[in-house]
Amino acid sequence: QQAAPKLANVTILATGGTIAGSGATSTTTVGYTAATVGVQNLIKAVPELAKVANVTGEQVFQIASENMTNEHWLTLAKRVNVLLAQNNVDGVVITHGTDTLEETAYFLNLVVKSRKPVVLVGAMRPSTAISADGPINLYNSVMLAASPEAVGKGVLVAMNDQIQSGRDVTKVNTSTLDSFRTSELGLLGYIQGSKPFFYRQSLRKHTTESEFDIGTLQSLPQVDIVYGYANMNPLALDAFMAAGAKGIIHAGVGDGSLAAKVKPALVAARAKGAVIVRASRVGQGILARNGEANDDELDFVAADTLNPQKARILLMLALTKTSSTKEIQRMFYTY
Numbered sequence: 511q512q513a514a515p516k517l518a519n520v521t522i523l524a525t526g527g528t529i530a531g532s533g534a535t536s537t538t539t540v541g542y543t544a545a546t547v548g549v550q551n552l553i554k555a556v557p558e559l560a561k562v563a564n565v566t567g568e569q570v571f572q573i574a575s576e577n578m579t580n581e582h583w584l585t586l587a588k589r590v591n592v593l594l595a596q597n598n599v600d601g602v603v604i605t606h607g608t609d610t611l612e613e614t615a616y617f618l619n620l621v622v623k624s625r626k627p628v629v630l631v632g633a634m635r636p637s638t639a640i641s642a643d644g645p646i647n648l649y650n651s652v653m654l655a656a657s658p659e660a661v662g663k664g665v666l667v668a669m670n671d672q673i674q675s676g677r678d679v680t681k682v683n684t685s686t687l688d689s690f691r692t693s694e695l696g697l698l699g700y701i702q703g704s705k706p707f708f709y710r711q712s713l714r715k716h717t718t719e720s721e722f723d724i725g726t727l728q729s730l731p732q733v734d735i736v737y738g739y740a741n742m743n744p745l746a747l748d749a750f751m752a753a754g755a756k757g758i759i760h761a762g763v764g765d766g767s768l769a770a771k772v773k774p775a776l777v778a779a780r781a782k783g784a785v786i787v788r789a790s791r792v793g794q795g796i797l798a799r800n801g802e803a804n805d806d807e808l809d810f811v812a813a814d815t816l817n818p819q820k821a822r823i824l825l826m827l828a829l830t831k832t833s834s835t836k837e838i839q840r841m842f843y844t845y
């Protein structure tokens with residue numbers, strides 16, 4: 511008789527969200543309360559986890575993800591790095607609210623110092639709902655974090671039977687189960703029959719190849735996002751600058767064009783030392799450097815394919831290393 515294959519050790523770090531949410535009735539799929547179920551009960555609800563990994567759980571936070579802060583990210587990333595440095599941990603799963611899940615995934619993609627799998631997972635329906643998606647998503651994530659195929663792929667997101675890259679995935683629907691998408695760049699693979707099937711991989715640097723190190727950081731530089739729209743005015747930008755912003759993400763219309771009413775305020779912000787990154791509210795495509803604005807002349811940075819909320823994360827990390835816009839532009843083409 512053959513010995514049973516040794517199961518991988520996976521730690522689930524629970525942070526809250528709808529996956530840990532509960533509603534008044536089984537048909538409550540809106541107006542429920544996020545972040546009420548503790549990690550041990552999340553694990554207990556899916557006994558099948560024991561078939562794919564030796565699972566341990568830690569409650570890191572218990573919050574709805576709209577309350578995620580830079581400080582939460584630093585705490586979480588440090589814990590992930592400590593765990594993955596241990597020989598008795600093979601992978602980490604992070605349960606998370608879906609509203610900012612894509613941001614946490616990209617942050618960790620840039621600061622985790624390990625090739626071991628890190629998988630983020632959430633749910634669109636609370637744990638008390640008919641056909642709650644949390645249990646299957648959690649099962650798939652633990653299976654993925656335990657799988658050799660996920661090693662070295664960067665931080666992953668596993669929802670709705672799909673594997674997405676932490677760099678590229680974004681929430682695209684307020685409420686449906688297929689809310690996590692990677693527009694044109696494409697998902698990485700599928701999960702089927704308790705197995706991962708990978709088809710592609712991001713070529714952008716991550717984890718062990720990243721130059722960013724949050725090991726000794728207690729805070730991140732203030733970077734804010736100003737949203738573009740017709741009749742846009744510089745009020746929000748000026749307020750962020752007055753509050754001490756070190757960087758501004760201009761979530762511009764189209765290819766990041768600058769409204770005549772706003773451009774002088776951006777130029778003034780740059781003159782005060784803030785780094786200006788031009789991104790787009792569109793959600794797909796490359797933000798062309800020197801396209802809709804002359805970035806060389808203005809000394810601005812182009813966000814490449816990062817959406818504004820992900821551009822904010824890269825700019826915060828970039829500002830921990832340098833204030834050179836040339837260097838920061840290189841980083842936007844690297845990560």
Ligand SMILES: NC(=O)C[C@H](N)C(=O)O
Binds near residue numbers: 575634
């Ligand atoms: N589906 C969810 O998880 C939404 C919730 N507001 C959260 O992000 O925590």
